[in-house]
Amino acid sequence: MASRQEIVTLVSHVLGEKNRQLLIQSGLEAVPKERRIEALRGLQDLGWIGHGGLADFAESYSLTKEGRRAAAGMPKIPDFEKGICEHIEALRLADSDANCDRKEGLKKLIDIDCELGNWDSALLHCYDLRRIAEKTKDAPTIAVAYFYQGRVERAQNHWDEALESYLNALEIYMEAGDRKGVCSTNRAMGMIYGTKGDHGSAIRCFETSLLLAKTMGDREAEAKAEANLAIVYDLEGRMEESETANKNCLAYFVEAGDLANAVRTSNNLGVLNMSRERFDLAAEYFEKTISSSRALRNREALSTALVNAGYCYARVGVSDLCLRYTDEAASILKEQNNLNMIALAYRNYGYLEFRNGNHNNAFEWFERSVRAAKTSGVKDTLAACCYEFGMALIRSSIDLTLARKLMKKAAAVYAEIGNIERARTVDARLAAL
Numbered sequence: 001m002a003s004r005q006e007i008v009t010l011v012s013h014v015l016g017e018k019n020r021q022l023l024i025q026s027g028l029e030a031v032p033k034e035r036r037i038e039a040l041r042g043l044q045d046l047g048w049i050g051h052g053g054l055a056d057f058a059e060s061y062s063l064t065k066e067g068r069r070a071a072a073g074m075p076k077i078p079d080f081e082k083g084i085c086e087h088i089e090a091l092r093l094a095d096s097d098a099n100c101d102r103k104e105g106l107k108k109l110i111d112i113d114c115e116l117g118n119w120d121s122a123l124l125h126c127y128d129l130r131r132i133a134e135k136t137k138d139a140p141t142i143a144v145a146y147f148y149q150g151r152v153e154r155a156q157n158h159w160d161e162a163l164e165s166y167l168n169a170l171e172i173y174m175e176a177g178d179r180k181g182v183c184s185t186n187r188a189m190g191m192i193y194g195t196k197g198d199h200g201s202a203i204r205c206f207e208t209s210l211l212l213a214k215t216m217g218d219r220e221a222e223a224k225a226e227a228n229l230a231i232v233y234d235l236e237g238r239m240e241e242s243e244t245a246n247k248n249c250l251a252y253f254v255e256a257g258d259l260a261n262a263v264r265t266s267n268n269l270g271v272l273n274m275s276r277e278r279f280d281l282a283a284e285y286f287e288k289t290i291s292s293s294r295a296l297r298n299r300e301a302l303s304t305a306l307v308n309a310g311y312c313y314a315r316v317g318v319s320d321l322c323l324r325y326t327d328e329a330a331s332i333l334k335e336q337n338n339l340n341m342i343a344l345a346y347r348n349y350g351y352l353e354f355r356n357g358n359h360n361n362a363f364e365w366f367e368r369s370v371r372a373a374k375t376s377g378v379k380d381t382l383a384a385c386c387y388e389f390g391m392a393l394i395r396s397s398i399d400l401t402l403a404r405k406l407m408k409k410a411a412a413v414y415a416e417i418g419n420i421e422r423a424r425t426v427d428a429r430l431a432a433l
Contacts, residue, residue: 006071007061010048011039013074014088015095041121042091043067045112046084083297087112094125099132103141106132110148114155115260117299117336122152143172143181150188155300157339157376159192166192183212183221187228194232195340197379197417202232220261223252227265234272235380237421242272263292263301270308275422283312290325303332307344314351322352340381343372347385354392362392370406383413387426394433404430 040061043049048067063071077088090112093105106129113122130145132138150165166189173181190205206229213221230245246269253262270285286309293302306329313322326348333342350365366389373382390406393399407430414423 006063006067007040007043007049009071009074010043010067013070014042014046014091015039038094039091041118042087042109045116045118045121046087099136103129103132103138107141107144107148114148114151115296115298115300117155117303117332117338119152119156119336123149126152139172139176140178140181143169143176143178146172147181147185147188150185154188154192154195156337157378159196159377163189163192179212179216180218180221183209183216183218183225186212187221187225190228190232194228194235195378195380197413199232199236199418203229206232219252220256220258223249224261227261227268231268234268234275236418239272239276243269246272259292259296260298260301263289263296263298263305266292267301267305267308270305270312274308274312277315279312279315283309283316286312299332300336303329303336303338304341307333307341307348310348311344311351314348314355317355319352319356322348326352339372339376340378343369343376343378343381343385346372347388350392351388354396359392359396359398363389363398366392379413379417380419383410383417383419383422386410386413391429394429400433404433 040049046066047064048070050062050064069075077085080088086108090105090108093101094109096102096105106125110122110125110129113119113125126145126149129148130142133141133145146165146169150162150169153159153162153165166185170182170185170189173185186205187209190202190209193199193205194202206225210222210225210229213219213225226245227249230242230249233239233242233245246265250262250265250269253259253265266285267289270282270289273279273282273285286305289305290302290309293299293305306325310322310325310329313319313325326345330342330345333345346365346369350362350369352362353359353365354362366385369385370382370389373385376382386406387410390403390410393403393406407426411423411426411430414420414426
């Protein structure tokens with residue numbers, strides 16, 4: 001366990017500013033409680049102390065290997081890798097007493113939190129950013145705070161709250177004539193509509209974003225909108241269009257050196273091939289996503305790719321990789337409370353147990369996957385989980401009444417979201433009973 005002095009040493013080292021260091025070292029009680037908690041959370045996000053809780057500096061925490069190295073050797077900040085240096089700079093700015101520095105630091109921290117999947121931290125930073133922006137009557141920053149809040153709420157499957165936050169951001173961006181903000185917000189809203197199965201609204205938002213991007217000559221925003229449209233095409237069974245759009249976007253992001261968006265697009269291509277039951281090819285895309293996500297420390301993309309790769313390996317009989325990947329994903333997803341992806345992780349466990357002949361365990365996992373999918377509100381996930389549960393019951397000839405009910409539900413949901421091809425496939429397998 002870390003001593004109080006080690007924690008103080010790490011915080012002082014990260015914050016860097018001499019007056020702040022003296023304040024911390026002269027007595028932690030003099031530091032406002034919210035600043036203490038924020039500093040501890042920063043050390044956790046850096047991977048220097050374990051995620052054991054956030055009571056106060058007076059508590060003892062476990063130091064990681066990197067945390068012990070920093071506490072003992074106090075290496076110079078530039079000696080750390082680029083991502084760590086940027087993170088520390090964001091923490092220092094957010095700790096500043098100057099509002100302009102604090103706003104800039106909070107924006108950077110929110111970005112980092114979102115990449116790491118630290119949604120609670122991100123949401124608190126959004127509230128703090130908006131509070132400062134409202135106090136200083138800084139409308140553009142208020143819009144940014146609402147936009148990021150929507151991103152956090154979307155990641156936690158709070159779809160209606162996310163739409164409200166995005167609409168607040170959109171209104172401010174439009175009043176300010178900020179076309180880039182309007183472009184990004186329309187794209188974000190389209191993601192929510194697509195997830196909820198309202199593909200007409202999703203396409204309208206993406207096309208608005210795409211038109212604005214072309215008008216501004218913003219090739220990056222244009223590629224992002226095209227990638228989002230490709231996801232809807234996939235959900236509607238328009239696979240050729242989806243594949244062409246995704247490959248074009250991937251080529252652009254790779255050429256531009258935009259690894260973060262290349263990672264997401266690679267995952268989308270994996271999902272597309274998974275839908276076509278090309279599991280070996282899909283796994284190749286997911287492995288690339290996993291490798292790049294680890295390098296970028298993007299836990300959100302990493303957990304998604306791990307679940308998807310795990311399913312592919314379950315389907316081709318590589319049980320050890322399926323279990324290892326799904327276990328790692330589940331540990332991240334439970335921390336993030338992402339019920340959508342948790343449902344798919346449970347589906348993986350169910351498929352694996354069924355493949356190994358443990359039918360009762362499999363059915364329990366499948367049932368949990370369906371419940372989680374219903375709670376998440378993601379229709380495509382609900383259809384997929386119902387389908388896997390129904391097919392397992394059919395293959396085992398156990399409770400065919402429930403199997404029919406699940407398959408009918410899967411077909412109806414696929415038809416509702418416009419994936420007619422997938423709905424027909426489910427109906428055909430149901431008719432063969």
